[in-house]
Amino acid sequence: EVQLLESGGGLVQPGGSLSLSCAASGFTFVNCAMTWVRQAPGKGLEWVSVINASGGSRFYADSVKGRFTISRDNSKNTLYLQMNSLRVEDTAVYYCAKLPFLELSPYYFDYWGQGTLVTVSS
Amino acid sequence: QTVVTQEPSFSVSPGGTVTLTCGLSSGSVSTSYYPSWYQQTPGQAPRTLIYSTNTRSFGVPDRFSGSILGNKAALTITGAQADDESDYYCVLYMGSGIWVFGGGTKLTVL
Numbered sequence: 506e507v508q509l510l511e512s513g514g515g516l517v518q519p520g521g522s523l524s525l526s527c528a529a530s531g532f533t534f535v536n537c538a539m540t541w542v543r544q545a546p547g548k549g550l551e552w553v554s555v556i557n558a559s560g561g562s563r564f565y566a567d568s569v570k571g572r573f574t575i576s577r578d579n580s581k582n583t584l585y586l587q588m589n590s591l592r593v594e595d596t597a598v599y600y601c602a603k604l605p606f607l608e609l610s611p612y613y614f615d616y617w618g619q620g621t622l623v624t625v626s627s
Numbered sequence: 628q629t630v631v632t633q634e635p636s637f638s639v640s641p642g643g644t645v646t647l648t649c650g651l652s653s654g655s656v657s658t659s660y661y662p663s664w665y666q667q668t669p670g671q672a673p674r675t676l677i678y679s680t681n682t683r684s685f686g687v688p689d690r691f692s693g694s695i696l697g698n699k700a701a702l703t704i705t706g707a708q709a710d711d712e713s714d715y716y717c718v719l720y721m722g723s724g725i726w727v728f729g730g731g732t733k734l735t736v737l
Contacts, residue, residue, distance in 0.1 A: 540726075542673075542728075549714075549716060549728060549729070549730045549731040550665070550667075550673065550716050550718070550728045550731070551728060552718065552725075552726040552727065552728055555724055555726075562724065563724075564723070564724025564725060566725070600672060600673070602673075609720075609724060611661060611678065611679050612661035612663070612678075612679075612720035612726070613661065613663035613675065613678035613679065613718075614663070614665075614673075614675060615675050615678075615684065616675070617672040617673050617674070617675075618672060619671075619672050620672060
């Protein structure tokens, strides 16, 4: 059974940093691209970032580019999201999700974690 | 700035058929955008329904179907059931490693 377990969420002040983790099990992590999607309270889903299986290709939404960094440790079956210069509008539940193959094609997310809440507030 | 559009809300009677759409603020949605659809109930993680326009994800009943209708992607639910009452999101692949979600449609079954 595919399991994705996010952790690392919490309360942080504007301008601060936070690192999220997503522990993966039940599938061959090294064979799958991974992504982060967030959802602000009462709002819709927003795609944040994606990384291919090798970690050699990474892409970001304009809203987080230059502030967030996606990475992965295939030896630990873990996906990360380093978030710097956090803003109030980054407050959201952050979901990790897997893609079905090594690269981004066929461009969809097949399994999702339960999410971790990040609150940016003074 | 590309905006992906969805109906904010829709209602359907039990047993009825409903079609939700996913468009672009400028231009037409085609299969080249690899539209996919996700269902989310309050407090839960999204569930994958449809990918690559019209392929059902594993375990999704065949009363959910995807298509291109005119210049939009579409999700059709045939024989709606009470537990289909959820938020539905489409997402389009814009190329260059970028996805954009629609704002979601809140479906009521009553």
